[in-house]
Amino acid sequence: MSGETESLLTQIAKDVVDEAVPLTVLLRKCLMLGAEAGSEKLREWATRELNGYVGAKTLPEYRQIAALMELHITNRYGHNGLTQRLQPSVLPKEIFKDVDIEIAMMAQGIGELEAMASNGEQQFRLSPTWASVIVAYLNKAHVDENSVVAAAYWVVPKASIQGMLSRIRTTLVELVAELVAQTPRDQAAPDKVTADEAVRQIVVNGDYSTITLQQSGDGGSITAVTASGADPTAIGSQTAGGDATIGKGLTVRGDKNTVAGRDASAPKEAEKEGWWKGTRKRGILITIATVIAAAVAVFAWMGWTPWG
Template identity: 45%
Template sequence: MSRKLGLLADIQAGAVDESVSLENLLNKCIALGGQAGSVRLRDWARQELNGYSGEAEIPDYRTTGSQLMARITNRAGRNGITQELYEHVFPEQLREVLPSFNELTFYQGVGELAAMAEANREDTIFSPAWAPMLIKYMNEHHTEPLSVVTQIYWPFSATSLRGVLSRIRTALVELSTELADLTPPGQEVPAQEAADQVVQFVITGDRAVITYSPQITGDHGTNITASGAHSTAVGGQTVTGDNNTTAGRDATAPAKTESWWTRTRKRGLFVALFTILAGVLALLTYLGLTPSPTPSKAPPSTTAGSSAPTAPGAATSR
């Protein structure tokens, strides 16, 4: 068997090689997404490189367990203590807009995560963007008169970061393996629909999102793909949607059953009609109903005593 070539093969081989950096593999994913026409693949790889922001869907593999903590001091900022925070002590309206207190999700790019992991600190903290709102609420409703909440954060360790980076690499292994499985032999670039669905599977972990299924011909055939219920494809075509059929170049269409009317028309419709007409004329002749020929209209004759038309300029006798 010949060695597989192309970006997909490089990603698949590099994903299981710890010496190949995640940045290198993700940059190749962006390039592969460009070849496949998959915006979904390009966006996923770009966010893994640069970090997630806004309302972007952050994959589950970027989440690790960590309990939200509060730093509490006296009014002078001394005698500080730490205290775990739990959702049930806050009103429902506040709980609805806050994430889980016992899970930390990393939105940073892989380069930043790797740098923090290499620092090998076991006392790193992450303070969420909504921490000031929660600090204000606690100082107004949940602290002693002489105490003040100064900080809200999640603690995490270098070990947690390495675990997140390991899961990102595993996601690359899954992505490249699934794409290779959905790409027909001899084809280096996956189909756009296949790439989009595999990325969604990697993000959510739900295999049911992969509905794409390549169809492969026999020897010397053309690779074809079809997706969607009741879809078929013949020749070098890709079909999506429901109840679609297409035929490509050099395709052989399946035999088609013709109706009796089509067969009769092809075998001599006019011959059949003339045969029927001849039979009708024969029956009319037998019954004596043969129509008589229509007499031709003769020009009017000139009789004696009548005046013949005179040619212009002709002499007349008296």
């Protein structure tokens, strides 16, 4: 690479290792570099990173991060809310076998992710598009008549978002390093073949699945079907003092993340004893058993054996 004016590739190579240079700036330069090289793959990747992966059939592996999924549960009037971790074992395997509910698909644009990483909040509540399927299933089959699952969402720590941004920068460093290594010194920009091949080698995409809801005409049975290539975009995040949409008609407000906008009507009666009710009953039984065991131990220590 030569010439009186510093080439775009040289600029990117210098800036990519500087943490003070935002990823948004670097990716915009990559977009221009793709145009210079005639590489549609490089331009497409840079555009996806900048604008997000909404509607994409694949998502880079570095954008898939581990996160717990929680439920917001209220009474049937939308009050007395509490949070409960959703255990994957509660969901039917035949429906959710292709979806790992504890892997958050971070499809937002880089600008939004960088804003979240610098936000004062320490964690964010993000809802996948198929959250409504989980909510409908749990309300139909696993919640007692006095409770309502109002929302399901991933709880994503800010540290995880920061780590993901670091992986994106590392991916960009590897990509630029490959372009520099494969571009002749007397050439300002890589050629199309070189740029396309670098993107193919460095950026590893993974398929993901989404879930669509199917309900019988009489409103009775609820089933779900998994399908790949849809859009599991995280659509809401809780920021300091702001509002964030979590699913249709549900809004998270303030630092406590209480859910507003619930209908006051009671849900349909569960077909069997609910998971929530069963959990509460098991908790009571365990408590009683613990008290009895403690009493027996005290009696034995005192030497009193009424059962002898």
